[in-house]
Amino acid sequence: MLFQKPDHDTLYDALIRRDPAHDGLHFVCVTSTRVFCRLTCSARKPKSENCIFEDTIAACLGAGFRPCKRCRPTLHHGGNDPLVAGLVEALEADPCRRWSEQDVIARGHDPSTVRRAFNRRFGMSFLEMARLRRLGSGADTLSGGESVIEAQLDAGYESGSGFRAAITRLFGTAPAGLRGQALLKADFLETPIGTMVAIADDHALHLLEFTDRPSLSSEIARLQARQKLGVMLGKIRVIEQVRDEIDRYFSGQGTDFTVRLAGHGSAFERDVWQALRDIPAGETRSYSGIAADLGRESAVRAVARANGANQIAIIIPCHRVIGADGGLTGYGGGLWRKRWLLEHERRMALSLPSTGAISVDTSASHRRHMQSLTTPEAMPSGQIKD
Known part of the structure; x- marks a missing residue:
């Protein structure tokens, strides 16, 4: 508990109060401005829903946020190390510059020493920090509909082929594929x-x-x-x-999800995921039961794999699958969450009118089974991915 990250509300309160106790330990990323700051920054405070709190500068930069020009978090976090502070100052002065090891050597530094110092301080090397700054600028330009050459210049790349290769490695597509296209x-x-x-x-x-x-x-x-x-x-x-x-x-108002889902997965996986959505809230199924429902009684292991491949929690309710013996089996979000969700749905199903969207097996045996799932004794010691 001593090293547990404070929750969002605690960190937001610290941001509002400019609490120095969190300085250098946590950073706020503001989604509306794409900037990250120290919690003691004197800038106008963002709304809570626009804040994401990270523990490292590497995480902020890796998510595409730029350092605040007012509180200058990267420079401040350099501490008293003149090597780190000097290079961060140079990067802040020209964030689109293309840095190389030769540039580091030209400033009188040993590249391996710089690499260790930055990894120790930021969790990434100086050259990696500089690269992320430049590519973030280029990606923003492209997604805004500007030309590839304008994005290349914004990112500080002299070579068009180098810029295209870097963007492709980072985003999985060539720069032209990002132009005017929402990521x-x-x-x-x-x-x-x-x-x-x-x-x-x-x-x-x-x-x-x-x-x-x-x-x-x-x-x-x-x-x-x-x-x-x-x-x-x-x-x-x-x-x-x-x-x-x-x-x-x-809030207990129902389980009617109407959002459109992307059609990922094989045909068999999509059949399994639809079978999961067909399980009424308040009920559970086993892997073998789902296989039987699909007319594929011998495909129990394949059903389990498809269940584990689901990337849309709750809406595709893989938490409703239990072991053939009635045990909770595993859940990628944690067995305690699976237990919570099943109990939440049981209560929700019992509280909603019988004519509502949720159906539920209210037999005595089912009630006893669901109650057993929410007792500490029912929690298995191991955890298997759902």
């Missing part, structure tokens, strides 16, 4: 059981997961590779619809 947008949703991240385009939801899911980074990487698009933080209509429907779900 996948991501935003965060607060729920009673933790923060979720939603990723969507203008038409459909691609991913909805809890942010502390261990495999989240690899899931996002697979999504980017599949769509050949980068992911940037931003507001978008589809995510706002998800936010409204998830809020409705957690």
